[in-house]
Amino acid sequence: MPQVLIEVDRLTKSFGATKAVDGISFEVYAGEIFGFLGPNGAGKTTTIKILTGLLTPTSGRARLGGFDVVRQPLAAKRILGYVPDEPNVYQKLTAVEFLDFVGDAYGMSARQKALRIGELLALFGLDGAAGDLLGSYSHGMKQKVLLCAAFLHDPKIYILDEPTVGLDPRSARLLKTLLREVTARGGAVFMSTHIMEIAQSLCDRVAIINRGRIAAAGSVLELQRLSGERTLEDVFLGLTDGVTGTGMAAAARGPLPETP
Ligand SMILES: Nc1ncnc2c1ncn2[C@@H]1O[C@H](COP(=O)(O)OP(=O)(O)OP(=O)(O)O)[C@@H](O)[C@H]1O
Ligand SMILES: [Mg+2]
DSSP, X not given: OOOEEEEEEEEEEEETTEEEEEEEEEEEETTOEEEEEOOTTSXXXXXXXXXXXXXXXXXXXXXXXXXETTTSHHHHHHTEEEEOSSOOOOTXXXXXXXXXXXXXXXXXXXXXXXXXXXXXXXXXXXXXXXXXXGGGSOHHXXXXXXXXXXXXXXXXXXXXXXXXXXXXXXXXXXXXXXXXXXXXXXXXXXXXXXXXXXXXXXXXXXEEEETTEEEXXXXXXXXXXXXXXXXXXXXXXXXXXXXXXXXXXXXXXXXXXXXX
């Protein structure tokens, strides 16, 4: 049995009356890319923010490499590479300065940092802009710098929130190759995406989340077979309803005023 690298157990997160994540459980094993699919507002980013220590869960547990994300946050973060959905970067640093800072946070030596930063910037085609301020970077370039930061210390676990949004086709292909290399080395990848083609071509297993609950999980083929649907898109549309949240917030607000 492969090692469990990401373990989520009855995880819940409420924002007031809204249960953004409602008792989800799943495991991601060493050597697999796990896709997290779901409509807007289904709870993907909330789940990812709990896994990466940016939000505390209301109840339930999550572990990365066996380390509890709430009780052992530093140990959990040490083995994690994270790419957020919005590429918010320090505008006043150059790419090299930013990556150097990230390398320091992970305790990398000056030699390791120099080697790895040069390698990654060249790989993502950013070597020409390495000395430019990140404030001058395009959206996709910022996204690439954050990918460089996630890969910098060669972590075992990668958590990516819609990582291909804003990437050009060559960079998206490069990212897929890099993630495949991660799993070949025994790492695990957990990524949210709205792109069915990516889920289909890249993910070993997927989970479909709807209104904070997991509606189905398995390989794309398994989901197609079980549901009798022809494509992953049909499986997705059959299991999700496009309604944001649990509707509890709306219920608490009362009926909407009538439009004239
Ligand atoms: N900080 C917050 N305060 C209040 N409600 C929040 C907060 N963050 C998220 N929510 C709510 O939690 C629910 C889930 O949001 P989340 O961002 O996890 O969705 P998502 O699946 O990532 O959607 P998308 O596909 O649009 O990125 C939504 O109803 C959202 O309004
Ligand atoms: Mg999101």
